[in-house]
């Protein structure tokens with residue numbers, strides 16, 4: 001019988017234990033690698049990834065990535081950013097311990113990219129660039145400071161009556177084909193030379209529309225300081241879902257360098273539809289209008305990222321111009337009300353005004369800017385002070401007058417004045433105006449100098465005002481940001497404007513003689 005040697009047994013046990021310790025890994029392989037259970041349109045269900053985190057990236061066998069958007073006890077729902085063609089049930093899925101990030105940087109200005117930063121313009125790779133998290137949290141309140149600088153849209157009706165400040169969130173809201181995109185594009189074009197970088201994010205639009213937008217921006221030199229992020233309606237809903245966050249991530253790069261940047265989300269109604277589609281695929285219970293209950297959070301989490309950072313953090317700003325489409329002018333539908341309550345105001349575009357040719361079709365009575373007033377160039381206050389009131393009163397008067405009511409002289413006079421105000425606030429697309437030009441026209445109309453000008457000569461009168469003002473007061477443009485309300489410049493402007501209009505008003509005025 002073999003002798004029982006306790007020492008040799010102990011040696012053997014401890015050797016075995018040491019080996020076991022060496023081979024020990026804290027996570028058994030089954031928790032790092034899962035298996036596809038089923039593949040659906042835009043999402044897949046995966047089993048076995050019991051420790052995966054919400055919004056973590058996972059890697060498929062075909063090297064494409066997905067993002068965890070739903071965690072259930074027995075499986076996780078993964079959204080896809082690409083097609084599901086090469087995925088099949090039974091394939092392996094690996095955790096990455098990473099969350100979604102994307103390339104950012106100045107290399108992206110002038111480029112058209114998808115929400116993962118991949119070029120769509122055929123101009124080649126951006127090279128090595130910095131990467132940033134896409135679904136980042138918004139800056140805390142303590143990092144923010146009040147909005148103090150204006151974001152000039154170049155549109156008289158907006159800059160005078162519903163002014164927007166850098167770091168503000170202003171919703172552009174209206175039915176189909178009311179000029180929503182046009183307002184955003186004019187604002188981008190007006191940033192030329194003003195140091196505001198722009199990101200235009202097209203979500204779910206038809207490609208012909210997007211191509212037109214890009215060529216409009218190019219033609220006016222706006223691509224030099226703009227990035228266009230595009231995701232189309234037939235792209236996977238996961239890619240549509242992350243698009244506005246990706247645009248914001250690109251913008252934050254500039255904000256954190258102390259620069260000013262503006263993002264247009266065109267539009268968040270389509271974004272909400274993509275998210276609704278994802279949620280239904282993930283079989284989440286639908287809520288109001290079949291949207292998932294967290295759609296409010298999805299949009300507030302996005303728009304909270306717009307802000308003006310305090311000086312210690314560089315003082316950069318991110319202005320958000322989300323666009324939303326209403327149906328039959330119903331601004332109290334679910335998505336519009338959500339967005340109205342998340343933003344600092346809205347520009348409401350009316351199909352009635354659009355049809356009447358009052359463009360931009362901003363309905364002043366339903367539009368508001370809750371923070372931009374403090375940032376507005378002070379000179380506007382002098383000329384736009386009671387413009388808003390007289391303009392809304394005019395609208396009421398006008399509908400009253402339409403019933404053929406007999407009008408007394410003073411009513412007729414204020415109707416006539418209101419008509420001129422409306423005419424003066426009209427503006428063609430792609431013709432943003434400098435603050436000095438805007439203020440000159442507004443001064444002319446508020447002081448009633450345009451009242452005797454026939455409606456069909458209003459445009460010519462405005463041109464004459466611009467020309468004469470620029471010839472007589474060439475330093476107005478530089479001084480406009482700071483002139484006080486009793487600066488002698490106002491009286492000089494007044495004189496020049498009256499002279500300019502008198503020439504146009506005269507019946508024998510020759511259109512070719514000015515200048």
Ligand code: ATP
Nearest residue numbers: 175176177178179180181182183359360427428429
């Ligand atoms: P959609 O709902 O299809 O996105 P939208 O509300 O964005 O439409 P736009 O595409 O901006 O509307 O404008 C609709 C049409 O009106 C366009 O052809 C545009 O060129 C024209 N338009 C918009 N604003 C003006 C303007 N101020 N002056 C002249 N034309 C304009």
Ligand code: MG
Nearest residue numbers: 180181182266
């Ligand atoms: Mg549009």
